Amino acid sequence: MPRKKNPWADHYTRKAKEEGFAARSVYKLREAQEKYRLLRRGDKVLDLGCAPGAWSQYALRVVGPEGLVVGLDLQPVKLSAPNFIFLPRDVFEVTPQELQALAPEGFQVVLSDLAPKTTGDRSGDHFRSLYLARRALELALALLVPGGHFMVKVFEGERFPAFRQEVASYFQKIKLFRPKSTRASSREIFILGMIFRRQ
Ligand SMILES: C[S@@+](CC[C@H](N)C(=O)[O-])C[C@H]1O[C@@H](n2cnc3c(N)ncnc32)[C@H](O)[C@@H]1O
Numbered sequence: 001m002p003r004k005k006n007p008w009a010d011h012y013t014r015k016a017k018e019e020g021f022a023a024r025s026v027y028k029l030r031e032a033q034e035k036y037r038l039l040r041r042g043d044k045v046l047d048l049g050c051a052p053g054a055w056s057q058y059a060l061r062v063v064g065p066e067g068l069v070v071g072l073d074l075q076p077v078k079l080s081a082p083n084f085i086f087l088p089r090d091v092f093e094v095t096p097q098e099l100q101a102l103a104p105e106g107f108q109v110v111l112s113d114l115a116p117k118t119t120g121d122r123s124g125d126h127f128r129s130l131y132l133a134r135r136a137l138e139l140a141l142a143l144l145v146p147g148g149h150f151m152v153k154v155f156e157g158e159r160f161p162a163f164r165q166e167v168a169s170y171f172q173k174i175k176l177f178r179p180k181s182t183r184a185s186s187r188e189i190f191i192l193g194m195i196f197r198r199q
Pocket residue numbers: 022023025026048049050051052053054055056072073074075089090091092113114115116132
């Protein structure tokens with residue numbers, strides 16, 4: 001039987017395949033990195049909602065062998081590297097202490113591409129994504145080193161401004177970022193909190 005074509009496949013999907021990345025989402029992190037230099041060689045990075053693994057693959061390339069990437073997801077990830085640890089866990093069940101044990105001095109960067117399964121109900125999708133984003137912020141506040149960076153995805157909606165304000169209160173600088181590779185129909189936007197100020 002001929003293989004079904006992915007109706008969402010586009011330029012970025014093909015490019016990701018050619019460059020050996022697990023998903024087209026890699027270009028969102030790459031664009032953020034080229035613009036804002038969130039990741040550095042040697043960094044310890046926490047990647048929340050990491051499956052199928054494209055952001056972790058990219059982060060591993062940037063941090064190099066002396067860095068560490070800890071990825072977490074409910075879904076499996078086919079990625080193995082000596083400095084990659086995958087936790088097949090629910091972000092609401094993992095504790096900050098468990099994550100801290102993997103990087104006792106803290107993480108320089110916390111990334112969250114966590115996303116609910118979208119239903120087409122914009123308001124419901126917004127609230128579910130915010131629920132995940134809030135959990136990512138909670139973990140970032142517990143685990144980031146002072147001066148660290150946070151990048152989190154949210155589907156825009158009525159509570160977005162309040163969440164943006166909340167993130168802003170913990171970081172010296174904040175940026176809103178909508179990558180070029182985000183599909184036109186998507187309401188996703190990323191908040192970048194740069195230079196963490198421990199309260
Ligand atoms: C857009 S995908 C992430 C893509 C990833 N950044 C990459 O580049 O390969 C969103 C992920 O969030 C995960 N996710 C959603 N809810 C979760 C939860 N409660 N705990 C852990 N992972 C969750 C999903 O399983 C999904 O793999």
